[in-house]
Amino acid sequence: MQEENQKLKAYLSTDMQNSTGQPRDSEDSEFExxxxxxxxxxxxxxxxxxxxxxxxxxxxxxxxxHAFQGPLPPPYLLRGYQDILPDAPERIFQLTEKEFSHRQKMEEKALDGAINRDKRGQLYGLGATIFTVACATLLGLTGHEVLAGTVIGTVVAVAGIFVLRQKPSLKKKTEDKTPEEE
Known part of the structure; x- marks a missing residue:
């Protein structure tokens, strides 16, 4: 029996692979x-x-x-940690809770930052639009009606693009509805 095991080990270590280290094709069918x-x-x-x-x-x-996914190890590993250090599972749970809390705070900060950035952009856009319309009105009052009309037309076009980009079009809403919703 010992001799058979040694033969098997020798066969597996030398004869199983070709010069590139890959299994030989003729042996694949034998192994299957x-x-x-x-x-x-x-x-x-x-x-x-x-x-x-x-x-x-x-x-x-x-x-x-053995492998696991997620923030907490499986129960058998927690028991193993507890054998080594009695309060280890509690420490692991506390660490996980702190990590979750930190992640939630960071996501909240990122969301608040994005909302504030959008609000600032809207306010700056509104201010620029009001300023441009005031300038166009001034141009119209001073006899430059064509130039004033061009500026107002441009402002309306840019504002329209901004508004349409922010809200889905009516056409898209009707395409997205399923026949049951109509």
Whole structure:
């Protein structure tokens, strides 16, 4: 049995890869057949599979990978931390709560900043529009009606573009509605 394991290890380490380190194409089909055969044997004899896994040389080959996503580790890891440091889970929870609180504050600040920037832009735009209309009115009163009309036309066009950009058009609203909503 020991000899078979050594042969298998030698085969896997030297004969399994070609010079580029990639599996050989001719062996791929062999491995697929062996894989299918092994799967059938494991299903038919689960106790034998368990005995094979208990062997130390096989345990060296088997690797376990544990991963988790999210702010908190899974309960079994929390218990492990608690074994090492009794208040570790509580510290982890506090740290997570602080992180959430900080993230919410930063998102709120970013949102407030964007709203204030938009308000400032609207006020500056309103001021510039009023100033331009006043200048155009002054031009019209002083005999420059064509120039005043051009300035007013430009202001109306720019204001129209700004307003239409901010609000969806009526055409888009009717296209977005489903037949059930109409």
């Amino acid at each position: 057949e062996v894989d299918e055969d092994l799967s059938k044997e494991i299903i038919q004899h689960p106790d034998a599979f368990t005995r094979v896994l208990d062997r130390p040389e096989i345990q060296e080959i088997v690797v376990a990978h």
